Each structure stands twice: as structure tokens, then as C-alpha cells.
Amino acid sequence: MREALRGLTTRGRSFLAAAIAAAVSALILGERDLLRVAVLLAVLPLLAAWYVGRSRYKLACTRSLEPGRAPVGSSARVILRLQNMSRLPTGTMLLEDRLPYALGSRPRVVLERLGAHQASSVAYTVRADIRGRYSIGPLMVRLTDPFGLCELTRSFPSVDRLTVIPQVSALPRVRLAGEYAGTGESRARSVAVHGEDDAATREYRRGDDLRRVHWRSTARTGELMVRREEQPWESRATVVLDTRAYAHRGEGPTASFEWAVAAAASIAVHLRESGYKLRLVTGSGIDIDAAESGGEGLILDTLADVKADQNSDVSVLVEHVRRRNDGGLVIGLFGALTVAEAELLGQIRGNGATCIGFAVDSSTWVPSSGSTAEGDREHAAASLALVRSGWKSVPVTHGDTLPALWPSVGRGSQGFAYRAAMAETVSGVIR
16 A cells, blocks of 8 residues: 555645645634545545555566567567456556667557456567667556556566567579588589499398398398488588678668678578588677577577677687688678788688688778778778688678679689689789
């Protein structure tokens, strides 16, 4: 009851003040009728406080998000379900869910009275244009009486998290160089070299398909032998994300860093769908594998949180990648590079790895006050140094889309040779 009395509104407190004034006046003037009015004015807010306070701790709330992981720029639906756990009906309730600023203003929904053990659901929509993980809740419920004399605020402890992941773009299917770790070719090459007679065999087990019986091994050992299940060569890929803050320009969702993050997400999803064993490495020290089922979600959740780092350095990025270099395919997304940094990235090449780098010219996002021609020359020189370091470089400027650039990374594409020739030409002009 004390909590309910503390919840009296300005109107309710005014009623109590009027009741006290009327009672004092009645005592001074000796008017019994005025005393009755004072009693009535005092009883009304007290009854309202009792009415509102009787539903204490008798409400249950559940919240669901559809979906729980939403791409940048899309909407998510938040569904609130409230149930009255008592035998007494509740009054009118005002629901207010706490939201971070990036998801918009706090939604306020009026919910009419709930009968005994009755439940009701309300929903609202949120939209996020900035990736990240956002806490939704706790839910604030304001209980009030029909006259607005008393209002209580209750908070439910449950908090849910909405993950806003980078926008993933569908990429065209192309054959990538270095798609099989350790060879750079395909499984067919191994069969052509060794022949089918060298197939690995094992003893026959009950339930094995008789079509897998290897008769030559059976005749040689005198026991029924079957071919082992084919062990496909493992396609491995490493996605490298440059997180140097000073290498990118722009603010908010249109920054060059956001382009690189979205590209990393699109490439990771595309490679996972193509059957690659995927690894993600960032300049901030993140190093995760997505080999198991659900690894795609792990990659996207990680990229939802990644931030540009002022302390990140190319040498640190190279060290993280080389810490466990399994060969295969390496795809890097880099901000503005110097010639020395591009040459340093050549240390990643090793163990038969094929390296493809998207060199983002961040100066085209927010042009600087300096000479544009000088910035172009620096970017061209860095791209040339990256090519000479053994990378296949794909220049990226503002307005380029990853689906349009992706075919140039395919095996046998002439895009790399053209870009390298252009870089050589620009380099010759510089000299």
C-alpha cells in the first residue's frame, strides 16, 4: 500500500490536499457537511491506490523477436505477451519498452484491462540502420485507475537482444583459384595421377552397399573388402578484414569501413554456401573458424560487433593470419594502403595460398582537400605493390558493388591482368 501511495499522481495528491483543507475548514467553521466532503475527497485517491496496488506481482510478460538476427536496413517485429496471473482484473495499462537510440523512440502502447487469468499480446516494429547488438527491455508497465489518481510503474527484468548484421549480397557463382587446400587444383587431379586402383579399402561390414566391393583387394586379401567412403579434398578459405580506422573514411552506414564489413559478410556467406571451411581474421585480433553447422551465424554475429580500431596495424594483421596459415584461398578487404604495407602483406602468401585482395580507395568516399591526382597515384602505387607481392588486386571505389566486382576474382578472369597493366601504366606516369 505504501508503494501505491507513493504512486499518486498530481491529481491524486491534489485531492488529498483539498481533503485536508476541507477538513481544517470544517473544524474551524463547525460545518459537518464540509467534513463529509473532506472525507469523500480523501477516500477517492486512497481507493484508487488500493485498486492499482492490488495487482502487485501478478503479471507475467514474455517477449519474442521476429527475427532475432536482422540485416541492416530491415525491420524486426517485437511481440509482447502479458498475462494476468490473479483472479482480479487489472486496470488500464500503459506499456513502454526501453530501446537504444539506434532503434528509434520508445514505443508506448495502451493495453485495456485484463480479466482473471486473461492474456493479451501487442506488437511493434523496430528498424536499425547501424549494425550491432542492441538490448531491448526491460518492459515498463504503468498501471493506473480510471480516474488517473494513482499510477504505478513496474519493470520486468527480462531483456532480449536484437542482432543487426551487415547487409549480405548474393554473389554470382564463379570458379575460384586455390579452392582446394594444398593443390590449387581439384580432386580429379589426384585421381588422374594415382588411378582408381589405389582406392583406400577396408573390411566389409554388415549393411555396406555391395556395389562398393573392391574385387581386386578382395582377391588379394581373401576377405571381402569395400571402398572407403570418398574423402573429398577440403576447400579452405580465410577472409581477412582490415580494421585500421585511419585507413577508412566516411561516417555511419555509408563509410568505407561499412562497405568492407558488408563485403566480408557477403563473401563469407557465399563461401560457406559453396562448401568452404571458413576462417575469419580481423586486425583487431578476432580469429574464428566457421567449420561446424551454424558457423555462418557465428561469422555474421561477429561482423555485427566489429569496430574500426585506431591501434590496429597491418603487421599485426599479418601476424594473426600467419599464426595458422592452412593454405587454400585468402580473400582480404583492405582500406587505404601504403607501398610498404602492401609489400608487408606479401608475407601472407605461403603454403600454396592464393591471395585475392579488395583494395578500397577510401579517398573516394570523402574526398580530401588535397590533390585528387596525388591520392590516385598513391592508391595505384599501393595496388601495384600488392600485385608484385603475389596478390591479385581488385580496386574498389565509392559506388562499386561487390556483386559487380566478384566475377573478376574468378579463375581465368582477365580482370586482374587488366588492372595490373593499368597499375603499371600509372606507375610509369609517376616515374
